[in-house]
Amino acid sequence: MATNTGPGTLRPGGRTARVREAVLRAAGDALAEHGFTGLDLGDIARRADVGRTTVYRRWGTVTAVVADLLTDMAEQSLPRTETGSLLGDLRANARLVQRTLVDPRQGALFKAVIAAATSDPDTRRSLARFYRARLDEWSPCVTQAIERGELPADTDPAEVIRAVSAPLYYRLLATDEPLDASVADRAAEAAAAAARAGAYVRPAEAKPE
Incomplete structure (x- = not known):
């Protein structure tokens, strides 16, 4: 049975922190190796060298572990880079995403989580929270x-950041084409050019009051 405190809401120290770190690392390894359908709390406990009772009591379900893993990944992500220009910032974002997706463990993990999110509502909500955190981190660029006068005043920051990442995830999930730094740079350049041209200006009815 899961505890009343939701996964990822505690900031424990000492042994509790070490247990959480070990369990989330084990869950990530298992997810990357076997996908969501292959996850099992008993196997995660074994990999983490943690008692089954501890894992069942702390998380309770596989989806709760995945939710906590995504929370931890959002917290551990590198902070936003500030270069002083829109293109520089978007290029830094694109290269960070690219490096993550081509990493043997991280890329496989994201594929598994995204696949699970298509059929599991809890995983979908957890993944949405993860990406919202990343959008919130990078939207200030x-x-x-806009404040420097590089973009139209009503540009939607989240749409610009999505436009940078979308081509990279498409290559990861739908093609066998290379996903290298040059692809990341082109994605950033295309998003910057479209934003300057007003492609991501909010429609009048969507503008905040």
Whole structure:
């Protein structure tokens, strides 16, 4: 049975922190190796060298472990880079995403989580929270570009950041084409050019009051 405190809401120290770290590392390894359908709390406990009772009591379900893993990944992500220009910032974002997706463990992990999110509502909500955190982290680079006069005033920051990542995830999930730094740079350049041209200006009815 899961505890009343939701996964990822505690900031424990000492042994509790070490147990959480070990369990999430084990869950990530298992997810990358076997996918979501292959996850089992008993196997995760074994990999983490943690008692089954501890894992069942702390998390309770596989989806709760995945939710906590995504929370931890969002917390551990590198902070936003500030270069002083829109293109520089978007290129830094794109290269960070690219490096993550081509990493043997991280790329496989994201594939598994995304696949699970298509059929499991809890995983879908957890994945949405993860990406919302990343959008919130990087959207200020668009806001700053608006303030510098690089972009139209009503540009939607989240849409610009999504436009950078979308081609990279498409290559990861739907093609066998290379996903290297040059692809990341092109994605950033295309998003920056489209943003400057007004492609991501909010429609009048969507503008905040």
